[in-house]
Amino acid sequence: MSLAELAGCLEERFGERSKHDVPLGRLTTYRIGGPAALYLEPGTRSDLEAVARCLQSAGEGVPVITLGRGSNLVISDKGWPGLVLRLAPRAFSFTRPGDGPDSLVAGAATPLPVVANWTTRRGLSGLEFMIAIPGSIGGAVRMNAGAHGSETSDTLATATVLDLSSGELTERKAPELELSYRHSNLTEQEVVLDATFELVPQTENEVRARLESFRKHRGETQPPAVQNAGSTFKNPAGDHAGRLVEAAGLKGFRVGGVEVSRLHANFFVSDETATAQDVYDLVHEVARRVKEDFGIELEPEVKFAGEFEDRSHT
Numbered sequence: 073m074s075l076a077e078l079a080g081c082l083e084e085r086f087g088e089r090s091k092h093d094v095p096l097g098r099l100t101t102y103r104i105g106g107p108a109a110l111y112l113e114p115g116t117r118s119d120l121e122a123v124a125r126c127l128q129s130a131g132e133g134v135p136v137i138t139l140g141r142g143s144n145l146v147i148s149d150k151g152w153p154g155l156v157l158r159l160a161p162r163a164f165s166f167t168r169p170g171d172g173p174d175s176l177v178a179g180a181a182t183p184l185p186v187v188a189n190w191t192t193r194r195g196l197s198g199l200e201f202m203i204a205i206p207g208s209i210g211g212a213v214r215m216n217a218g219a220h221g222s223e224t225s226d227t228l229a230t231a232t233v234l235d236l237s238s239g240e241l242t243e244r245k246a247p248e249l250e251l252s253y254r255h256s257n258l259t260e261q262e263v264v265l266d267a268t269f270e271l272v273p274q275t276e277n278e279v280r281a282r283l284e285s286f287r288k289h290r291g292e293t294q295p296p297a298v299q300n301a302g303s304t305f306k307n308p309a310g311d312h313a314g315r316l317v318e319a320a321g322l323k324g325f326r327v328g329g330v331e332v333s334r335l336h337a338n339f340f341v342s343d344e345t346a347t348a349q350d351v352y353d354l355v356h357e358v359a360r361r362v363k364e365d366f367g368i369e370l371e372p373e374v375k376f377a378g379e380f381e382d383r384s385h386t
């Protein structure tokens with residue numbers, strides 16, 4: 073069971089669409105990190121079912137990750153040692169009315185601001201918080217993305233999920249996903265294909281006013297969506313990670329090419345010299361200092377993918 077066997081199976085099914093050594097940095101908001109050993113953009117459900125069959129027969133033990141818009145991910149400088157799947161936007165980026173009068177079905181590759189604008193134009197409330205989050209619907213379901221007091225779980229009704237370990241396609245009701253603060257029970261083997269939301273009808277003006285106020289607030293309080301992955305740490309109960317990082321005197325604190333934003337202390341912003349290891353080291357050093365100063369353990373919200381060196385004990 074090896075990477076080579078998996079590559080062979082994928083090549084047989086997908087020909088040149090199955091790629092090797094594809095740089096991933098450009099597919100993430102941090103713009104850093106190495107290549108994917110194997111890379112494929114599935115364009116249909118049956119493509120994904122074929123990937124599942126290859127994984128079952130040839131790739132057991134090969135790590136798989138689904139990449140959305142890469143806005144919550146730090147990919148290792150060494151890259152990803154297995155298969156990266158990125159749902160082809162032409163097939164998986166769409167918005168359409170659902171069965172109910174106030175419902176929306178969105179493909180997993182749909183950018184969140186597209187969804188916020190679609191619902192706003194129809195006077196449907198619940199997803200306007202997505203206007204300034206540079207992720208996709210698949211990433212938002214997996215992470216239970218949220219902002220301004222709302223989160224994905226508030227309006228999510230169902231998600232269509234393909235389990236790569238069995239090839240099984242299921243429609244999961246939102247409670248089955250055990251969504252909580254920036255968490256779901258989805259594993260790396262489970263790919264979200266689309267999601268259905270039940271929204272609240274209001275006037276377009278009401279929804280738009282909220283959307284615009286969220287957009288304005290973002291522009292004033294956070295760095296733009298490049299060279300960072302949004303909030304680095306989850307907020308601990310009853311507090312804000314950014315407040316703690318700032319109170320520890322770490323605004324502007326830097327490791328290599330990455331620094332704690334001076335605008336918002338929970339955003340860590342990279343420059344063109346940054347490595348993924350720099351992000352990893354900064355995250356661990358900031359967490360260590362906050363623990364030392366306040367006794368509070370900060371948990372990263374950003375996900376590290378691939379191999380990193382733990383230098384905290386050296």
Ligand SMILES: Cc1cc2nc3c(=O)[nH]c(=O)nc-3n(C[C@H](O)[C@H](O)[C@H](O)COP(=O)(O)OP(=O)(O)OC[C@H]3O[C@@H](n4cnc5c(N)ncnc54)[C@H](O)[C@@H]3O)c2cc1C
Pocket residue numbers: 101137138139140141142143144145159180181204205206207208209210211212213214215216217218219254258260262263264265295296297298300301302303375
């Ligand atoms: C400037 C900025 C602001 C941000 N603000 C917020 C905010 O206010 N609130 C918030 O919650 N987040 C915020 N984020 C973080 C991020 O945008 C969200 O977590 C978003 O939901 C991630 O979506 P993505 O498509 O980029 O996922 P990725 O970063 O590509 O992946 C994140 C995780 O989701 C998984 N995943 C992606 N697609 C799928 C799929 N189709 N099926 C199954 N799993 C999948 C990945 O495997 C990975 O585990 C911000 C990020 C930035 C850069």
